[in-house]
Amino acid sequence: MTAATHSTLFPQGSGGSPYAAVPTGADAVLEGLDPEQRAVATALHGPVCVLAGAGTGKTRAITHRIAYGVLAGILQPSSVLAVTFTNRAAGEMRGRLRQLGAHGVQARTFHSAALRQLQYFWPKAIGGGMPRLVDRKIQLVADAAASLGTRLDRGELRDVTAEIEWSKVTQTIPADYAYAAAKAGREAPRDPTEIAHLYAAYEDLKRDRSVIDFEDVLLLTVAILQDRHDIAEQVRAQYQHFVVDEYQDVSPLQQRLLELWLGDRDSLCVVGDASQTIYSFTGATPDHLLDFRARHPGATVVKLVRDYRSTPQVVRLANGLLAQARGRAADHRLELVSQRAPGPEPSYTEYTDEPAEAEGAARRIRELIDAGVPAAEIAVLFRTNAQSETYEQALADAGVPYQLRGAERFFDRPEVRKAGIALRGAARFGGNDSLLDEAVDLPSQVRAVLSGEGWTAEPPAGSGAVRERWQSLAALVNLAQDLAAARPAATLGDFVAELDERANAQHAPTVQGVTLASLHAAKGLEWDVVFVVGIAEGMLPITYAKTDEQIEEERRLLYVGVTRARQRLQVSWALSRSPGGRPSRRPSRFLDGLRPGTTATVGPTGSVATAGVERGTAGGSATAVPRRAQRTPARCRVCGRTLTDAGEMKLMRCEDCPSDMDEGLYERLREWRAIQAERSGQPDFCVFTDRTLMAIAEARPESPAELSRIPGVLSRKLRSYGTDVLAICAGHEVGEADDDD
Numbered sequence: 001m002t003a004a005t006h007s008t009l010f011p012q013g014s015g016g017s018p019y020a021a022v023p024t025g026a027d028a029v030l031e032g033l034d035p036e037q038r039a040v041a042t043a044l045h046g047p048v049c050v051l052a053g054a055g056t057g058k059t060r061a062i063t064h065r066i067a068y069g070v071l072a073g074i075l076q077p078s079s080v081l082a083v084t085f086t087n088r089a090a091g092e093m094r095g096r097l098r099q100l101g102a103h104g105v106q107a108r109t110f111h112s113a114a115l116r117q118l119q120y121f122w123p124k125a126i127g128g129g130m131p132r133l134v135d136r137k138i139q140l141v142a143d144a145a146a147s148l149g150t151r152l153d154r155g156e157l158r159d160v161t162a163e164i165e166w167s168k169v170t171q172t173i174p175a176d177y178a179y180a181a182a183k184a185g186r187e188a189p190r191d192p193t194e195i196a197h198l199y200a201a202y203e204d205l206k207r208d209r210s211v212i213d214f215e216d217v218l219l220l221t222v223a224i225l226q227d228r229h230d231i232a233e234q235v236r237a238q239y240q241h242f243v244v245d246e247y248q249d250v251s252p253l254q255q256r257l258l259e260l261w262l263g264d265r266d267s268l269c270v271v272g273d274a275s276q277t278i279y280s281f282t283g284a285t286p287d288h289l290l291d292f293r294a295r296h297p298g299a300t301v302v303k304l305v306r307d308y309r310s311t312p313q314v315v316r317l318a319n320g321l322l323a324q325a326r327g328r329a330a331d332h333r334l335e336l337v338s339q340r341a342p343g344p345e346p347s348y349t350e351y352t353d354e355p356a357e358a359e360g361a362a363r364r365i366r367e368l369i370d371a372g373v374p375a376a377e378i379a380v381l382f383r384t385n386a387q388s389e390t391y392e393q394a395l396a397d398a399g400v401p402y403q404l405r406g407a408e409r410f411f412d413r414p415e416v417r418k419a420g421i422a423l424r425g426a427a428r429f430g431g432n433d434s435l436l437d438e439a440v441d442l443p444s445q446v447r448a449v450l451s452g453e454g455w456t457a458e459p460p461a462g463s464g465a466v467r468e469r470w471q472s473l474a475a476l477v478n479l480a481q482d483l484a485a486a487r488p489a490a491t492l493g494d495f496v497a498e499l500d501e502r503a504n505a506q507h508a509p510t511v512q513g514v515t516l517a518s519l520h521a522a523k524g525l526e527w528d529v530v531f532v533v534g535i536a537e538g539m540l541p542i543t544y545a546k547t548d549e550q551i552e553e554e555r556r557l558l559y560v561g562v563t564r565a566r567q568r569l570q571v572s573w574a575l576s577r578s579p580g581g582r583p584s585r586r587p588s589r590f591l592d593g594l595r596p597g598t599t600a601t602v603g604p605t606g607s608v609a610t611a612g613v614e615r616g617t618a619g620g621s622a623t624a625v626p627r628r629a630q631r632t633p634a635r636c637r638v639c640g641r642t643l644t645d646a647g648e649m650k651l652m653r654c655e656d657c658p659s660d661m662d663e664g665l666y667e668r669l670r671e672w673r674a675i676q677a678e679r680s681g682q683p684d685f686c687v688f689t690d691r692t693l694m695a696i697a698e699a700r701p702e703s704p705a706e707l708s709r710i711p712g713v714l715s716r717k718l719r720s721y722g723t724d725v726l727a728i729c730a731g732h733e734v735g736e737a738d739d740d741d
Helices: 005-009 025-031 036-043 058-071 087-099 110-125 139-145 155-169 174-184 191-211 213-227 227-239 252-262 312-323 354-370 385-397 414-432 434-438 442-451 465-486 492-505 548-562 645-653 665-680 690-699 704-708 715-729
Strands: 047-054 080-084 106-109 240-242 268-272 301-305 349-351 379-381 402-404 516-520 529-533 565-576
Touching: 025 036, 036 058, 036 268, 036 301, 047 058, 047 529, 058 080, 058 240, 058 268, 080 087, 080 110, 087 106, 087 492, 087 516, 106 110, 139 155, 139 191, 139 402, 155 174, 155 191, 155 213, 155 252, 174 191, 191 349, 191 385, 213 227, 213 252, 227 252, 240 252, 312 565, 349 354, 354 379, 354 385, 354 529, 354 565, 379 385, 379 402, 385 402, 385 516, 414 442, 414 465, 442 465, 465 492, 529 548, 529 704, 665 690, 665 715, 704 715
Parallel strands: 047 268, 047 301, 080 106, 080 240, 240 268, 349 565, 379 516, 379 529, 402 516, 529 565
Antiparallel strands: none
16 A cells, blocks of 8 residues: 555545555555654653644554554554543544554553443442432532531532542542642632532432442552552553553543553553643643653654644644743643645634624624535534524524534434334345345445435424434444445445444434534534634633633643634634623733734733733732833724824724723723822822723723723822722722822
8 A cells, every 4th residue: 555545545744534444454544644743653662742833743653553553463453442531532543543453452542441440340349230320410519418407509510529529539628629729729619618528418419329420430459559569460462552542631540540550561651642631620630641750761752743634824833822831831842743735824803792793603604615525524613502593593593503512422323222213123034124125335325314304305404403413413424434435335234333333432424514512512623614713802711710820721722713714714812792892891811912914922921911011020019010021012902003103003903993991980080080189289190191090991900900901091190009900900909199209
């Protein structure tokens, strides 16, 4: 097989076809890999750390590494355990390994691998039957709260459940919750002591009912492997080589389980990207990835930076986002280099309100589909799931089919279950079906069977439940076409076996509809066209992101969204939530200096100062005067136009651009200014002009550095009035200030 042929079968940086010709030997596995991917594939001894940027073909590299080792006779398939974080990723990895000829390799999630071991060793280690595993713990949390006489609404139930999950994956017991949460900087949804009591009651209730949750699967497996050396040795005799994908997302509990699996051996390959750490709220931390070389001084380290997914224009924006980042993850960022032909520049669109933003996106999507872009190659990504409803309505109104990522699982849909039963029956008794007898190939047979379940050659009109059922069946037809293209001799029985394996792995086929997904749910996916919507202050970064670490994780979340796009990227925001609302929002600070017409200087905490003003190094006191940078042309922070009028430069926006001024704050500042002017015997404007007060009320500064960036707040005035102004902005009452010096 030539390198060119192999590259066609397994496209760089993409999932590729799930079906392809099996390589004829170990050397064939290496064909089509770039030099860095080849270095990963041939590094089969000792610890290996692969730092892989978005779209650089990391799954390709590690699956070819495993396949090369198996086909070269260096790795025994049954001795390899590859672990990742989602059933979809594990299913994709198994499919690739199968097509590469590496049969018998185990590719599982941490939970799936631990559950199999727990089920197998429970009789020997504990005795009796294993407790029932509960799928969802919210009802148990509600019952635990009721036992304490505590009522939790739906939101509180979700938040308390998340705190319990975080506690368990960080190996925090109920008695230590309050201390651990404070140390981690977590904002508890209720009093930490109360959550600790709820956590303890939840654990007691599980024991009383003889049930366990998903975190218990890991905790109990860890406990057995720690306490029973004979069982640990039995596991280590089975698995001798480990590969961990998405290593930046491992929790302390998962890391402990990995260490117990590994024992004193060093045959470990980890793959990750600290810049894609977006699950720290669940206990994930990139520290294990970043500390890998310290723990394994002799490790082979390979960096993958050739981006095969996105155009240079998309990659430039992604690199720009990380260039502004701060923190440990940012210090280890990877500078991506696009390998694709140039494409259009990312577009930035501002709307008056959220419904207008959704309608604008739907209109543009309709145009793209009419121009020939498949609906399945388009995605709309947002920060919170609550944003999806507006886009569902807008797409439905525009006649655009869509699917919700993270909604009901594909193989759990009623129409898919019924289709599976029909296909299974046809595979057994197909000779009795005249329609099936007339079908000469696999796709025709599948279409014949599914026509009895509601599939038609043309999709139904509209976008309701009927359209969704048709899309599910159409996805099965497309899957049959893919299988037949790679394996012309495949039978209906082979197709049913493929469906069963995918159902077990929850590896769903592609549904022909625009994807609606949160930025978190989009991790690991990619589309030709991506709309990243709602990119405004308060939404991204989200309002409750307060600390430097939380802000930086929000930036990484946007980075993940941007890097999902292959060809076209559309970024948008709305000035208000609803029609007629006050246009008080502004574009996300993460876009400053990246979208046309804006400039940015990034300070130590990652916050951004526009118009060439540098963030100072002093802080913590209203009299600390930050150092000013050389001024660059001032630009409107709303539309990006260069400002020349002194009044507009003070406001940092055009006179007719929307204001996000807090009017109540402005009036409080005016009242305070009148008192200062009366005491000093000078006109009001000598304290601060109206425009300066308007600028303060729009910016709402929280620190001396932020206040100093507002034109009109000179160092002398910052020393004299800074403490009062910041207190007023924070909503505090202030006394009369001392006379101006």
